[in-house]
Structures are given as C-alpha cells and as structure tokens.
Amino acid sequence: MNKKQLVLNSVLTLSLLTTVAAHQVGETVSIDQPLSSDQYPAGRIVRVTAPIHGDLVVAGQELVVDAPIGGDLIAAGESLNLRNSVSDDVRAAGRTLIFDAQILGHAVAVGAEVILTSDASVGDWAWFAGRRVTVEGQVGEELRAAGQTVMVSGEVGGDAVLAAEEIQIEPGAIIRGDLIWDSETKPEISANATVEGEIIREDLTGAFEEIGRFGEFGGLASAVLLGIALIATSCLAFLVFPGFSGSVMGRIRSMPIRSLGLGIGVIVGIPLVIVVLFVTRIGWIVAIGTLFGHLLLLLCAMVFGVVSVGKLELELTKKDEAGGRLLHLLAIGLGVALILLLAQIPLLGTIVLVTVLFSGLGAISGEFWQRYRQPA
Numbered sequence: 001m002n003k004k005q006l007v008l009n010s011v012l013t014l015s016l017l018t019t020v021a022a023h024q025v026g027e028t029v030s031i032d033q034p035l036s037s038d039q040y041p042a043g044r045i046v047r048v049t050a051p052i053h054g055d056l057v058v059a060g061q062e063l064v065v066d067a068p069i070g071g072d073l074i075a076a077g078e079s080l081n082l083r084n085s086v087s088d089d090v091r092a093a094g095r096t097l098i099f100d101a102q103i104l105g106h107a108v109a110v111g112a113e114v115i116l117t118s119d120a121s122v123g124d125w126a127w128f129a130g131r132r133v134t135v136e137g138q139v140g141e142e143l144r145a146a147g148q149t150v151m152v153s154g155e156v157g158g159d160a161v162l163a164a165e166e167i168q169i170e171p172g173a174i175i176r177g178d179l180i181w182d183s184e185t186k187p188e189i190s191a192n193a194t195v196e197g198e199i200i201r202e203d204l205t206g207a208f209e210e211i212g213r214f215g216e217f218g219g220l221a222s223a224v225l226l227g228i229a230l231i232a233t234s235c236l237a238f239l240v241f242p243g244f245s246g247s248v249m250g251r252i253r254s255m256p257i258r259s260l261g262l263g264i265g266v267i268v269g270i271p272l273v274i275v276v277l278f279v280t281r282i283g284w285i286v287a288i289g290t291l292f293g294h295l296l297l298l299l300c301a302m303v304f305g306v307v308s309v310g311k312l313e314l315e316l317t318k319k320d321e322a323g324g325r326l327l328h329l330l331a332i333g334l335g336v337a338l339i340l341l342l343a344q345i346p347l348l349g350t351i352v353l354v355t356v357l358f359s360g361l362g363a364i365s366g367e368f369w370q371r372y373r374q375p376a
Contacts (some may be wrong), residue, residue, distance in 0.1 A: 029060070031067075038071065046077075055088075063094075065101075072105075080111075089124075097130075099137075106141075114147075118154065125158070133164075142177070146204075159197065162187070163204040169193045180204070235329050237303050244367065245307055251363040252308045260355065263301070263362030297361065305360030309335035 029043040031050055038054040046060040048067050055071035063075055066083045073082070075092040082090070082101045089105035097111040099120045106124035107116075114130040116122070120137035127144045128135070135143065135152045142158040150162045153170035159177035167183050169175070171192035178197035181187050182204035189195070238245050252259050270290065277286050309332075342352045 116154070161204065169195070235332055237300075238307050238329070238332065245304065247367050248304045248360070248363045249308045251366055252305075252359050255363075255366075256359065259359045259362035259366065261362065262366055263358030263360070266297075266361050266365050267358065297364065298357070301361035301364055302357050303360070304364055305356035306335050306339065307332055308360065308363070309339065309356065 028045045029041045029047070031039065031041065031046075031048045031052065034051045034053070036053045038057070039052050040057045041048075042059045044060055045062045046058050046064070048056065048058075048065045048069075051068045051070070053070040055074070056065070056069050057074045058065075059076045061078045063077045063080045064083070065073065065075075065081070068084050069086045069088075072088045073086045073090045073092070075090075075094070077094045079096040079098075080092050080094050081098045082092075082103075085102045085104070087104050090099070090103050090107040090109070092107075092109045093111065095112045097109050097113070098115045098117065099107070099109070099122075100117040102121050102123075104123040107122045107126045107128075109126075109128050109130075111130045113132045113134075114128045115134045116126070116128075116137045116139075118136040121140070122138070123140045125141040125143070126135075126139045129146045131148045133145045133147045133150045135145065135150075135156075136154045138155045138157070140157045142161065143152070143156045144161045145152075146163040148164060149166045149168070150164040151168040151170060152160060152162070152173050152175070155174040155176075157176050159180060160175045161180045163182040165183060166185065167181055167187035169179070169187055169189040171190040173190070173193040175193075175195045175197065179187070179189075179195045179199045180202050181200070182202060187199075189199075274290050277290065339352060339356060342349050
C-alpha cells in the first residue's frame with residue numbers, strides 16, 4: 001500500500017468513526033455538565049468546564065480544558081490550554097500547547113510552542129517537539145525534547161534526551177539521570193543546575209521518529225475532525241433550510257460564473273465598507289455588527305458551497321431525481337471528503353477551496369438580494 005492509499009484509507013476510516021462517535025459538533029462547543037462516558041467534541045472553540053469520567057478526544061481552533069479528565073486526552077488544534085488533571089495519558093498536536101496541570105500518565109506533544117508550566121507534572125515519561133519547548137514542571141521518568149530551542153528548569157526523574165539548536169539547563173533544574181544532547185553548540189548548563197548522571201553527546205537523528213509520526217497523525221486528525229464539523233453543519237443547513245439550500249444550489253448550477261464573480265466582489269467590498277465605517281464618528285458600531293455578519297456569511301458560504309458539491313455529485317451520477325434526503329446527506333459527506341483530499345494538493349487545493357467559498361458566497365448574496373427585492 002503506497003502513501004497516497006494509506007492517507008486516503010485513513011481519512012475515510014477516521015471520517016466514519018468520528019461521524020458515528022462525535023457527541024457535539026459546532027462553531028462553539030461547551031461541556032459544562034459532568035459526563036460519565038467518552039466524549040468526542042469538535043468545533044472552532046471547545047471549552048470543557050465540567051469533569052469527564054472517560055476519554056476526551058477533541059479537535060478545533062481554540063481548545064480549553066479546565067476540568068478533570070478521567071481517562072486519556074487526545075487533542076488536535078491551533079491552541080490547547082490544559083488547566084486541570086488528566087488521570088491517564090495526553091497526546092496533543094497544534095500550534096501552542098500549554099500544560100498547566102497534573103498528567104498522571106505519559107505525555108506526547110508536537111507544536112510550534114510546547115510549555116509544561118512550573119505547577120504542572122507528568123507522572124511517566126514525556127516526549128515533546130516544537131520550535132520552542134519549555135519544561136518548567138516535573139517529569140517522572142525520561143524526557144525527550146526536540147526543537148529550535150529547548151529549555152529545562154524543572155525536574156526530570158530519568159534521562160533527559162535533548163536535540164535542538166539551543167539547549168538551556170536553567171538554574172534550579174534537576175536531572176536525575178543522564179543528560180544526552182545533540183546540537184551544533186554546547187548546552188548552556190547553569191552552575192545552579194543539577195545533573196546526577198553523565199553528560200553525553202550523541203547523534204539523536206533517529207531518536208524522535210515516533211514524535212514526528214505522531215505530529216503527522218495529529219495534523220490529519222485535526223483536519224478530519226474539523227471536516228466532520230463541516231459535514232454536520234452542511235447537513236443541518238440542508239435539513240433545516242431545504243428551500244433556501246435548493247435556491248442557492250440552483251443559482252450556483254445555473255449561474256456559476258456570475259456567482260463566482262459576485263463572491264469575489266463581496267469578499268473585497270465588505271471589508272472596505274467596514275474600514276470606512278470604523279473611521280466615522282458613530283459608524284464603528286455598525287462596523288462591528290457588519291464584521292460579525294461578514295464572518296458568519298463566510299461560514300455559510302462554505303457550508304452551502306459544500307452542499308452544492310454534494311448536489312453536483314448526485315447530478316453527475318444521475319441519482320438526483322430519485323435520491324431522497326439520506327442520499328443527499330451521503331453526497332454532502334462525500335463532497336467534504338473530496339474537498340479535503342483535493343485541499344492537500346498544492347495550488348489545485350487552493351483553487352478548489354477558493355472556488356467553493358466564493359461561489360457559495362456569491363450565490364447566497366445573490367439569493368438574499370433577490371428575496372429582498374421580491375420578498376413575496
């Protein structure tokens with residue numbers, strides 16, 4: 001099985017599993033009531049403020065976990081802020097990962113910035129990778145860290161295996177085992193730091209392959225889970241607004257060039273209007289409202305663009321006339337999977353995403369304008 005087939009199979013398998021298992025999907029998801037089962041939320045913003053007595057598998061742009069997790073935590077997103085305890089293991093991938101909690105098992109984290117705060121601890125071993133890795137808290141066993149800058153000021157119960165352009169062992173740091181390092185420059189080891197074992201330089205090129213593979217999986221999982229959120233939102237829009245969905249799809253189908261051109265005009269024109277409103281005396285109030293409306297319109301544009309792709313699939317397979325709602329929902333799901341796969345192709349993926357977004361935006365704007373002129 002080649003790499004492309006593996007990625008395709010992984011996407012389809014994860015899509016099926018998360019579709020069945022996802023408990024909450026939306027723009028903003030809040031878990032504020034104690035739950036006794038595993039949870040699989042996905043959304044742009046996900047906040048957990050009540051205990052979960054099971055595993056938490058979460059994906060989104062901004063993730064905040066401020067309540068105890070009774071099982072594992074698996075997270076993929078732009079930012080993760082873990083503020084409460086995790087009774088088992090943590091696996092996280094994203095841009096900014098902040099661990100300010102007690103993790104009783106092990107931890108694997110890949111991000112641009114990974115921080116284990118001074119009040120945080122990992123009971124077992126920890127593997128961290130990122131542009132900047134900061135370990136201020138305690139790691140019970142081995143620590144592996146790789147990045148541009150790795151800074152250790154906390155306590156490591158076993159060996160510290162570090163690979164970076166810049167390695168800093170700060171005052172107060174305690175390493176109970178060996179310090180094994182790989183860098184073009186010698187580590188900066190404070191005189192007030194303690195290394196109980198030996199200080200050894202080794203070639204650690206292959207020591208972090210497992211972390212790299214997890215980072216690739218984390219990015220894939222994030223894309224898939226967010227794709228599931230898009231599928232759920234698109235299906236909901238199709239079911240709740242069937243008439244409007246049909247009108248938008250018909251407009252894209254019958255006037256594709258006009259819809260695309262109008263979408264480009266809206267995407268350029270509305271921000272200019274917002275800027276003009278902001279510089280007036282009282283226009284900033286309207287500008288804020290227009291800004292939020294514009295963001296909502298962009299989301300709706302992508303949603304109805306995806307619905308239109310699903311409709312097009314049915315037409316191409318000549319199943320549109322006989323197809324019921326279930327077949328339409330299946331077509332929407334396959335449309336999202338197709339868009340996600342095409343998005344991985346350089347240049348072509350960008351063209352596909354922009355075309356879907358602008359066409360949906362132009363069709364929605366045109367439909368709103370027509371209904372405004374002919375409300376009956």
